[in-house]
Amino acid sequence: MSLLVVGSVALDSVATPFGETADALGGSAVFFSVAGSILHPVQVVGVVGSDFPLTALYALEQRGIDLSGVEQAKGESFRWKARYSYDLASRETLETRLGVFADFRPKLPAGFRDAAYVFLGNIDPELQLGVLDQVKAPKLVACDTMNYWIQSKRDLLLELLRHIDILMVNDSEARELSGDWNIYRAAQWILQRGPKMTVLKQGEHGALLVDRTTTFKVPAYPLQDVFDPTGAGDAFAGGFMAHLARNGDLSPPNLRRAMVYGAAMGSFAVEAFGIQGFDKVTPADVRARVQAFKQLVHFDVDGPAGP
């Protein structure tokens, strides 16, 4: 089933204690599609400026990513510059230059309007709603947002919640949106506003899938070396949605499995700078990591001799 993402295609300059990049390929739609395309073809809607390196776009196409919804506009590409703390636990945004992204009005090519699985990356909720208007009959719509939109476009965001199936945000964003510091209550607050489910991303602590009656937790993969947390959340979303799109199964067991595929992609993302963590990652590698997650959390309630 077709899988569509709308989001940023950016040039990232990131400094961590282990090195730095300058104008490296990044952005939510890029991390989503690079991770997702390992499992399933991905259609991207976005914009780049006239200065965007075509070799970078070519590299995405080589991964089987459909860029026919990425327009090239006159002007500068979206650039983001950040520096992480020594323990990677926090980061400071040094510069955000929207460039052509400021006037971005997503337009879906005719072939994208049949998309069954849709991920609305973290952009203005007005644009997210505009994308939804162009999709004919999506089977599942998931959506990210951020504190900036929660504060500046709260009404539009609440309107958007009535039209999506899954809100996928950081736990701090869920807290801010709901005004409740308890994340399980915050999740229920969100579910009362429309979505059937919410995915709360918790960084180094993994992620939660919450619906009205059940909670599923997947931890983060234990890594002794983390190089660059950038894009982990979007890679998570890419793995989650691509797993669902490839088998079209929205049953609770398969949604749990999708969470683990998401967490696996998040772990590949942070093992190297930018999208380099996905170089040479095969579907078999992803599956092996999913099995490693099983080993990480598996226990039996009863032993051979009772509890």
Add this chain to the structure above:
Amino acid sequence: MSLLVVGSVALDSVATPFGETADALGGSAVFFSVAGSILHPVQVVGVVGSDFPLTALYALEQRGIDLSGVEQAKGESFRWKARYSYDLASRETLETRLGVFADFRPKLPAGFRDAAYVFLGNIDPELQLGVLDQVKAPKLVACDTMNYWIQSKRDLLLELLRHIDILMVNDSEARELSGDWNIYRAAQWILQRGPKMTVLKQGEHGALLVDRTTTFKVPAYPLQDVFDPTGAGDAFAGGFMAHLARNGDLSPPNLRRAMVYGAAMGSFAVEAFGIQGFDKVTPADVRARVQAFKQLVHFDVDGPAGP
């Protein structure tokens, strides 16, 4: 198999956004033994002052806890006073009055020296070593500590590590002890100093069991209402050790199960003030919560139709 704990028996005054207590029964040995005794008898070594309410001790004995190793000394009991932040994520210690605890030299009754399972609660590592000297042939020794001892008695703590099987600490303490912010590297650092395993407690994010080759993660139980985090770590230890002591099985699958019993006890601890969370909790309640943990993390790598 007999289970022994040495630690503090205290009078806690705790304020949270939901209420406060004054001189309530607390301390590491108390939370450990109250949780543990639901599953298995617990022997306690500790000290109280001449002002300690005997009704509180009687209540412990009613739970089947053996207090014959708790001496009553002349002077004031150990008192601890703290206030939690609005979201319970941090706390400020307002007062610590050691009282008779300052001169505490644990002495094991003859009947306690055969203990098979030993938990050394968070006290001076010199005293922890002194307790170990009095135990004849323990099958499993686990040990807690805190930043204060890591800073002030590092050499004794490193000596202690050579004589224990499991170091059970908060992730921040593991970071401080090892000097490494990555908790998985910190765990390996600890394992190189003696213990076969380490349990890293992560508060609202659960706990990790790490040995040289594998990692097991148990999340915290999702609770919409948390009233008082005090004692959750000691209750965790009580559940963990009591589960092992009651079936005497140190196999990896049973150690994982013990982690979940620990996490279940931690969740009961935080649902009410002090030890009140354990009032009326039966072994069947604990088992039901262990099964709820299974539902929280369970997934199958393969679905009916493949991945």
